[in-house]
Amino acid sequence: MKQWTFRLFNDRISIQLSARWLVITGIWLFAVAAVFLLSLSSGSNWIPLTEVFMQITGRIDQHSFVVETLRLPRALMAILVGAALGVAGLILQSLVRNPLASPDIIGITSGASLGAVTFISFGAGVISMQYLPLSAIAGGLLAALLIYLISWNKGVTPIRLVLIGVGLSAMMKACVTFMLVMSETATTTKSYIWLTGSIYAASWSDVTSMIWWLLIPIPFLLVFGRGLNVTELGEDFSVSVGIRVQLQQFIFLMCSVMLAGTAAAYAGGIEFVGLMAPHIARRLVHRSFPGLAVLTALIGAFLVLIADLVARTVFLPLDIPAGVFTAAIGAPFFLYLLFRYRNQ
Amino acid sequence: MNKKLLLFIVACLVSALVLAACGGSEEESTDATESNSGSSAEETESAEDGTIEVEHAMGTTTLEEKPERVVSLYQGATDTVLEFDVTPVGVVESWVEVPMYDYIKDDLQEVTYVGQETQPNLEEIAALDPDVIFASQIRHEEIYEQLSEIAPTIVNETIYDFKETTNLIGQALGEEEKAETLIADWESRIADFKEKIVSNENWPMSAAVLNYRADHARIYVTGFAGSILQEAGFEEPIELQGQNEEIVMLNDKEAIPQMNADVFFQFMEDTPDVQKNFEEWTAHPLYENLEAVQNDNVFTVDEVAWNMAGGLQAANLMLDDMYEYFELEQ
Numbered sequence: 001m002k003q004w005t006f007r008l009f010n011d012r013i014s015i016q017l018s019a020r021w022l023v024i025t026g027i028w029l030f031a032v033a034a035v036f037l038l039s040l041s042s043g044s045n046w047i048p049l050t051e052v053f054m055q056i057t058g059r060i061d062q063h064s065f066v067v068e069t070l071r072l073p074r075a076l077m078a079i080l081v082g083a084a085l086g087v088a089g090l091i092l093q094s095l096v097r098n099p100l101a102s103p104d105i106i107g108i109t110s111g112a113s114l115g116a117v118t119f120i121s122f123g124a125g126v127i128s129m130q131y132l133p134l135s136a137i138a139g140g141l142l143a144a145l146l147i148y149l150i151s152w153n154k155g156v157t158p159i160r161l162v163l164i165g166v167g168l169s170a171m172m173k174a175c176v177t178f179m180l181v182m183s184e185t186a187t188t189t190k191s192y193i194w195l196t197g198s199i200y201a202a203s204w205s206d207v208t209s210m211i212w213w214l215l216i217p218i219p220f221l222l223v224f225g226r227g228l229n230v231t232e233l234g235e236d237f238s239v240s241v242g243i244r245v246q247l248q249q250f251i252f253l254m255c256s257v258m259l260a261g262t263a264a265a266y267a268g269g270i271e272f273v274g275l276m277a278p279h280i281a282r283r284l285v286h287r288s289f290p291g292l293a294v295l296t297a298l299i300g301a302f303l304v305l306i307a308d309l310v311a312r313t314v315f316l317p318l319d320i321p322a323g324v325f326t327a328a329i330g331a332p333f334f335l336y337l338l339f340r341y342r343n344q
Numbered sequence: 345m346n347k348k349l350l351l352f353i354v355a356c357l358v359s360a361l362v363l364a365a366c367g368g369s370e371e372e373s374t375d376a377t378e379s380n381s382g383s384s385a386e387e388t389e390s391a392e393d394g395t396i397e398v399e400h401a402m403g404t405t406t407l408e409e410k411p412e413r414v415v416s417l418y419q420g421a422t423d424t425v426l427e428f429d430v431t432p433v434g435v436v437e438s439w440v441e442v443p444m445y446d447y448i449k450d451d452l453q454e455v456t457y458v459g460q461e462t463q464p465n466l467e468e469i470a471a472l473d474p475d476v477i478f479a480s481q482i483r484h485e486e487i488y489e490q491l492s493e494i495a496p497t498i499v500n501e502t503i504y505d506f507k508e509t510t511n512l513i514g515q516a517l518g519e520e521e522k523a524e525t526l527i528a529d530w531e532s533r534i535a536d537f538k539e540k541i542v543s544n545e546n547w548p549m550s551a552a553v554l555n556y557r558a559d560h561a562r563i564y565v566t567g568f569a570g571s572i573l574q575e576a577g578f579e580e581p582i583e584l585q586g587q588n589e590e591i592v593m594l595n596d597k598e599a600i601p602q603m604n605a606d607v608f609f610q611f612m613e614d615t616p617d618v619q620k621n622f623e624e625w626t627a628h629p630l631y632e633n634l635e636a637v638q639n640d641n642v643f644t645v646d647e648v649a650w651n652m653a654g655g656l657q658a659a660n661l662m663l664d665d666m667y668e669y670f671e672l673e674q
Contacts, residue, residue: 023581044467069493070466129485184501184567184591186482189462200463201486312465317457319465 011344015290024284025291032079039075042313069203077202078308078322079301080149081267085299087279087293088260093152093278094228095252095287096158102275103260106165107147108140109271110172112264115139115174117191121183125192133206133265140261143168144146144253152248155246157235159175161253197270197323199308206266208338213262215257225289232287272327273300276334283337303330377553398515401481402488403568410518411475411496412633417464419445420509421478421500423655425525426451427510430521435463435470440613447648465566470494478509478514504568504654525657533663538577540672545638550579551652552605558617561625563592563603569650572659573609575665580604600630603619608636643669 002019038051055063083186092101119135151160231238277300395405415434416422422435434456437443461463477497478530498516514523553564582604649661
C-alpha cells in the first residue's frame with residue numbers, strides 16, 4: 001500500500017499517512033460537510049442552500065437570526081463536541097490497550113457530570129449559568145487526577161487505571177443520583193437534560209470558548225502522538241525503544257480529559273460517541289495515530305451532528321436532547337461494520 | 345504502604361466532603377427560595393414616550409410599545425396571561441393532558457405550540473415574531489440571550505410564584521392596575537376563606553400535600569400548593585414545623601409518621617405502578633395512626649390545579665376546591 005511519511009522539526013513530529021486513509025478521510029469529510037449544510041437548511045422551516053450561502057456571505061439578511069444565531073453555532077458546536085469525544089476515546093483506548101475504555105466508562109464523564117449536577121443543584125439561580133462549563137471541566141479534571149493518584153504505585157499500569165476509574169465512576173454516579181433525588185423538581189429536570197446531553201442553546205461565545213479549550217491538547221498530541229502506537233505493543237517494548245512511558249501516559253490522560261471534559265462541559269453527558277467513533281475509524285484505516293485521530297474526529301462530528309439534526313427536526317415542534325439519538329444512530333452503523341468485516 | 349494509606353484517607357475525605365456538600369445543600373436552597381420570594385416585582389418606570397420598562401430576575405427590559413403578540417414559555421405564565429384577556433400566540437406544551445390542560449384548552453385553540461417547557465424550540469418562537477416573551481430563570485437562563493434577540497424577554501425567577509408572574513405580566517402588558525386588581529381579588533378571597541375556616545371545629549389545622557410516586561412518596565411543604573395553604577392559614581405538617589423544608593422525600597414506609605397532619609391533600613398519576621405503591625403505603629399499619637386518616641380528612645385533589653399549572657387561575661381553582669372540601673360557602 002502506498003504510504004507517505006512526513007517528518008517535521010528535526011524529526012520531532014512525524015506523521016504517516018496512506019493512500020487508503022486519504023480516500024476514506026475524504027469521504028467522511030464530504031459526509032460531515034453534507035450533514036453540516038443540511039443542518040443549516042433544515043429546521044422549523046426549510047431554507048434553500050442558495051439562500052443559506054447568500055445569508056452567510058451577507059448578500060441577504062432575512063435569515064440572519066435563524067441561520068447565524070441559531071443553526072450555525074449549534075452545528076459547529078455539534079462538530080466540535082463529536083470530534084472531541086471521539087479523539088478522547090481514541091486516546092484512552094490506545095493508552096490502556098483496552099477496546100472497552102472510553103471517557104464515559106473510566107470516570108471522566110461522571111466527574112464532569114458530578115461537577116455539573118452539583119452546580120445545577122446548588123448554584124442555579126445564585127450563580128450565572130455561564131459558569132456551568134467551568135464546573136463541569138473542573139469535575140472531570142479532579143476525577144482524572146484522583147484516579148491517577150490512587151492508581152499510582154511507582155508508576156501507573158493501565159489495568160489499574162481502568163479498574164480504579166470504574167470504581168470511582170460508580171461512586172460519583174451514586175453521588176449524582178443522590179443529588180437528583182434530593183433536589184427539587186425543577187432542578188432535577190434540568191439535571192436530567194444535562195445528563196442526557198444536548199447541543200441546545202449553543203451560542204457563538206460557547207463555540208469560541210470551546211475552541212480555545214480544544215486547542216490546548218493539540219500540540220501535545222502532535223509531539224507525542226507517534227509514541228502512542230508503540231505503547232500499544234506493551235510497556236517493556238516501549239521502554240526498550242526509548243519512550244518515557246509514565247510521562248507519556250500522564251500527558252495522554254490529561255489530553256483525553258481536556259477533550260472529554262470540554263465536550264461534557266458544553267454538551268452534557270453525550271454517551272457512546274467516545275466509545276464507538278474510534279472503533280469505527282479502526283475498522284476503516286490502519287493504526288497510525290495522527291491519521292486515525294483525524295478520521296475519528298470526523299466520525300465523532302458526523303455522529304453528533306446527525307443526532308442533533310434528527311433531535312431537532314423529526315419531532316417538530318419538539319426539540320429533543322441530542323444525547324437521546326447518538327447511540328440510536330451510531331450503534332446500527334457500528335453493528336453493520338462488525339458484520340461486514342467479520343472475517344478480517 | 346504508607347503512601348497507600350494516605351491515598352485511602354484522601355479518598356475517604358473527598359467522599360466525606362462530597363456527602364457533606366450534598367447534605368448542606370438543602371438548607372442553602374431553601375434559603376435561596378425564601379430570599380427570592382422577597383424580591384418581588386420592582387416598580388415599573390413608564391417613561392413619557394410610551395415605552396415600558398420592566399425589572400425582572402435577569403435584568404431590566406424595555407418594551408417600545410404595548411405588546412400584542414405574547415409567547416409564554418412556562419405553564420404559570422400561560423395560565424396567567426389569559427387572566428389579562430390576552431390570548432398568547434405561542435405557548436409550550438403542558439406536562440399532562442398534552443398539549444394543553446383541559447381547564448384552559450378552550451381559550452387556546454388557535455395557539456402555536458413551541459415545544460416543551462424544558463427545551464422550547466427557538467426557531468418556532470422566532471417564526472411567531474412575538475412582541476414579548478415570558479420565561480422562567482430556572483428553565484430558560486441559558487437561552488435568555490437568544491430569546492432577547494427574538495423579542496423583549498421578561499423572566500420570573502421561579503415557575504410557581506403566581507403573584508410574581510401576575511405582576512410581571514401586568515407590567516409588561518402595561519396593565520399594572522389590572523394586575524393589582526387580580527392580586528387584590530385573590531387576597532380578599534384568601535381573607536374570606538380564613539374568616540370562614542375558623543368555624544371548623546378542628547381549626548387551627550396543619551396540612552400536608554402528598555404526592556405518591558411509583559417508588560416513593562413526597563411531601564410538598566412549600567412550592568405552589570404549600571405556599572397557598574400557608575397563606576390560607578394552614579400550618580406545616582406536624583413533624584416538619586420550623587424545619588424550612590421544601591420537599592421531603594419518603595423512600596421508606598417507616599417514614600410515614602413524617603406525613604402526619606390534620607388534613608391530607610394528595611395527588612398522583614393514574615398509572616398501575618403508582619396506584620399499587622399508593623395502596624401499599626395506605627395499607628401500612630403506621631398510616632392508620634395519622635391524624636388526617638383518623639379524622640377522615642384525606643382529599644384527593646386535581647394534580648393540574650394543585651401542582652402542574654402554577655398560575656393565578658390554577659390558584660383560584662385550588663381555593664375553590666378548598667372551599668368545597670371544608671363545606672364553606674363562597
